[in-house]
Amino acid sequence: MAVHALYAYLCVRDARAAMDFYTRAFGASELFRLTEPDGRVGHAEMDLDGHTLMLSEEYPEMGVRSPQGLGATPVTLHLHVDDADALVARAVAAGGTLERAPEDHFYGERSGTVRDPFGHRWLIGHEIEKVSPQEMQRRYTALFA
Numbered sequence: 001m002a003v004h005a006l007y008a009y010l011c012v013r014d015a016r017a018a019m020d021f022y023t024r025a026f027g028a029s030e031l032f033r034l035t036e037p038d039g040r041v042g043h044a045e046m047d048l049d050g051h052t053l054m055l056s057e058e059y060p061e062m063g064v065r066s067p068q069g070l071g072a073t074p075v076t077l078h079l080h081v082d083d084a085d086a087l088v089a090r091a092v093a094a095g096g097t098l099e100r101a102p103e104d105h106f107y108g109e110r111s112g113t114v115r116d117p118f119g120h121r122w123l124i125g126h127e128i129e130k131v132s133p134q135e136m137q138r139r140y141t142a143l144f145a
Contacts, residue, residue, distance in 0.1 A: 067119025
């Protein structure tokens with residue numbers, strides 16, 4: 001079996017508002033959406049610079065809940081970009097909540113974390129140094145010394 005793609009498929013309470021946020025925060029553009037007669041968005045796809053982001057609204061009758069419906073999220077989405085500081089600032093200006101300001105990390109990345117208005121956590125980073133897995137482990141172990 002070969003895997004050909006992996007897509008983030010987010011559940012949100014308000015797909016229209018989420019799509020607007022992802023456009024303003026990350027420069028995403030809508031590809032299409034499927035809307036039920038009552039207005040609930042059952043499926044939508046957005047393009048993030050050649051990558052597909054899928055989303056739908058909650059389906060509690062099927063056990064599909066958003067982070068707002070659950071009160072938490074165990075998932076972090078990582079955007080690897082050219083300028084983490086600029087994209088973190090853009091996401092906050094668009095209505096996201098800054099959880100961690102961008103800073104340099106031992107694993108060779110500068111990154112910060114933003115929570116979107118729909119409860120999803122976005123780790124936004126860019127490479128500042130090439131670090132081998134062995135060197136990462138050495139640095140990681142040193143943090144606990």
